Structures are given as C-alpha cells and as structure tokens.
Amino acid sequence: MSISQPRRRILTTGLGAALLLLGSGGGCGSRQREPIRFATNPWPGYDPLYVARDKGYFADAGLEVVLVDLTSIGASRRAFERGQVDGCGATLVEILLAADQSGIRPQIAAVVDYSDGADVLVAARAVKNLADLRGRRVAIEPGTLHIQLLALALDSVQLTIRDVALVPMPQNAMPAAFHDGLVAAAVCFPPESNRLLEAGGRVIFHSGQVPGEVVDTLVFDEAFVARRGNEVQGFVGAYYRAMAFINANPDEAHAIMARRGNMSVEEWRQTLKGLRFVGREEQVELLSPGGAVERSLNNLQSAMLALAQLRQSRRLKDFLIARELIAGGHVGA
Structure with missing residues (x-):
C-alpha cells in the first residue's frame, strides 16, 4: 500500500x-x-x-x-x-x-x-521466523498502533512483548536503523516499509493475517x-x-x-x-x-x-x- x-x-x-x-x-x-x-x-x-x-x-x-x-x-x-x-x-x-x-x-x-495488509512487521534476513524474534531488538513508534500489530504477531507464536527488546523511534528513522543493523525488525507501513524491503528485509507478519x-x-x-x-x-x-x-x-x-x-x-x-x-x-x-x-x-x-x-x-x-x-x-x- x-x-x-x-x-x-x-x-x-x-x-x-x-x-x-x-x-x-x-x-x-x-x-x-x-x-x-x-x-x-x-x-x-x-x-x-x-x-x-x-x-x-x-x-x-x-x-x-x-x-x-x-x-x-x-x-x-x-x-x-x-x-x-x-x-x-x-x-x-x-x-x-x-x-x-x-x-x-x-x-x-x-x-x-x-x-488488511497495510501494516507490516519487517525482519532482517537473519530472523528465520516470528519465533526467532525472541530477545531481538524490534523498532516501534511509541504511542501508535505499532504496539497492537506487534502484540498480535507475537501472540500468534506464543510470545509476548516482554520476549523482545523494544526500540522506540519515529517511523521515518526506521529505514536507517534497519540498514545499519541497529534493529532486527520493525513495525511500519508504506512508504517506510518499502525502504526496509529494499534494504533486504522481508515481511514476516501483516495485518491481513488478523482480519x-x-x-x-x-x-x-x-x-x-x-x-x-x-x-x-x-x-x-x-x-x-x-x-x-x-x-x-x-x-x-x-x-x-x-x-x-x-x-x-x-x-x-x-x-x-x-x-x-x-x-x-x-x-x-x-x-x-x-x-x-x-x-x-x-x-x-x-x-x-x-x-x-x-x-x-x-x-x-x-x-x-x-x-x-x-x-x-x-x-x-
């Protein structure tokens, strides 16, 4: 989107x-x-x-x-x-x-x-799947529905917010942080999600999975x-x-x-x-x-x-x- x-x-x-x-x-x-x-x-x-x-x-x-x-x-x-x-x-x-x-x-x-798919969780190639996020750094924008999508994603593999290390930042800062390896994943939406995909990321969860x-x-x-x-x-x-x-x-x-x-x-x-x-x-x-x-x-x-x-x-x-x-x-x- x-x-x-x-x-x-x-x-x-x-x-x-x-x-x-x-x-x-x-x-x-x-x-x-x-x-x-x-x-x-x-x-x-x-x-x-x-x-x-x-x-x-x-x-x-x-x-x-x-x-x-x-x-x-x-x-x-x-x-x-x-x-x-x-x-x-x-x-x-x-x-x-x-x-x-x-x-x-x-x-x-x-x-x-x-x-219905606009909001995504994008992960680096080193992250094998959702369960592999345990203990990793995940970027979210504080006070937004990012926390909602991340909670839904983690719940689908019996994890909680406590199982990851949250890294708060504005969404427009996420592409650089992802590119520099400062975070292993990020919750975002276009156009920033497009930048993460261009940097080698892949969508491991999206809002279309929880209609x-x-x-x-x-x-x-x-x-x-x-x-x-x-x-x-x-x-x-x-x-x-x-x-x-x-x-x-x-x-x-x-x-x-x-x-x-x-x-x-x-x-x-x-x-x-x-x-x-x-x-x-x-x-x-x-x-x-x-x-x-x-x-x-x-x-x-x-x-x-x-x-x-x-x-x-x-x-x-x-x-x-x-x-x-x-x-x-x-x-x-």
Whole structure:
C-alpha cells in the first residue's frame, strides 16, 4: 500500500438502529442544539464522512455536523479528551488511552474499516521466523498502533512483548536503523516499509493475517450519547448512506475524498490498498463476545499494561453502545 499522507499517529447505524443507545436525546429538534463536532485525521477510512457532508446526508438527517480535520490521530484524541469535540475517529489504542488518561468513556458507534495488509512487521534476513524474534531488538513508534500489530504477531507464536527488546523511534528513522543493523525488525507501513524491503528485509507478519483486528472506529463520548443518542444514530446512518453512494458512484465520490486529502484521484485510490471498509451488516460479528475486535483489544491491553501505558484493564463491552443488545447478538430494525 502506498500512503503519502500521515497515518494513524499518537501516540449503522452500524449495529442497526436498536444497537444505538436512544432515549434521553430524542425530544428536541436538532436546530435547537449545538452542532455535532467530530474530529477526523488523515486516514481514508474517515473520508466517507466528507462525502456525507458534501452530498447533504447529514442535513437530510436533520443534523448540523462540523468535521474538525486534524493532522494526526493523537491530536484528535486530545481534542476528544478535552471536550473540544463530541466524537472522533479512533483506533483501539486511542480508545484505551482516552478512557485511561481522561476518565471519559468512548463509545464505539461503528467499525468503519480494518487494515488488511497495510501494516507490516519487517525482519532482517537473519530472523528465520516470528519465533526467532525472541530477545531481538524490534523498532516501534511509541504511542501508535505499532504496539497492537506487534502484540498480535507475537501472540500468534506464543510470545509476548516482554520476549523482545523494544526500540522506540519515529517511523521515518526506521529505514536507517534497519540498514545499519541497529534493529532486527520493525513495525511500519508504506512508504517506510518499502525502504526496509529494499534494504533486504522481508515481511514476516501483516495485518491481513488478523482480519478485523486492526480497526478504525467512530466513537462518541458516553455522556454525549446519553443526551443525544438519536443524533448519533443519524450521524452513523449518514456515514453508511455515503458508503452506498461511494459504491454506486465511485468516480464522483473518489473525487470528493481526494480533494479532502489534497491529492489526485489516482493517489487516493492507491491509499485504499491494504484497507477494507466494513459494512453495517458486519458490525455485530466483529463486535460480538469472542469476536475479532475483542481478541485484538485483549492482546493490545496485555501489551500496553506490560509497558505501563495503561493503569487498568477494561472490557470491550465497556466501550459499546447498547451493550446488552450486542451481547444478545442480534441486529435491531
């Protein structure tokens, strides 16, 4: 995957109408309310929100939505924690950090995409396989989903984060460190991963091997959902209406999204390689007990706790809207 923009750094009504916590927000018209402020970052999984805005789908749902386009996912998380926005695009890393560091409880309204090969663990030729990473130096960028992918990779061979020597560095420093033999492996994504491969590295694990586990989501603050749950439902519904438009009118939709990223349509389409959008019909399966997202969350928490990045462990159901319905495993009307 060739991504020219900064990636996720920090560091349906997706579940059907019945899976969104409705109730206390339903009495007043949206014109009497403050607009919904939602922070995004330069990652194509959130670009359908801009199609929803430009095509008037938020307005059709009776919503006034302000999309706050920030430069990184870390900036989005901080704005969310400070109450400057009502929701944001987030990976599981940001959800856990926001809950742990700020005391707010992010609520997942929908999983919008998952990495399907874009994120990779590249190793030097001397590393025979994943198990051979034991005791070796592995580069990761601190506070990013790098730790998530590494934890998933190591778990697949019954290793943990404690079994390797983590070497923190920004991703753009990884090619030189790898070339100079300072690290035996690195977690990264294009274009840096391409440089490591050119230096003789090989991919020994990638996100496509754990489909549905390295995810991006739309999250809202629990207090906001309690007050305005019907508007959250409308927001996510507009997102999926935009997805339907994208599928039916790719040229027009891709042009809208390419403008958002300040790139050509062809460049934007290249960013989609290694990413898989998630439909509303897939939400319950992904978010069910024992499903891909819960497995990933548990692995991630173990790694972050081991690194003292979290103070306590949480369960996926703590972050799910209408948790009791999700546990029942059915989609509402």
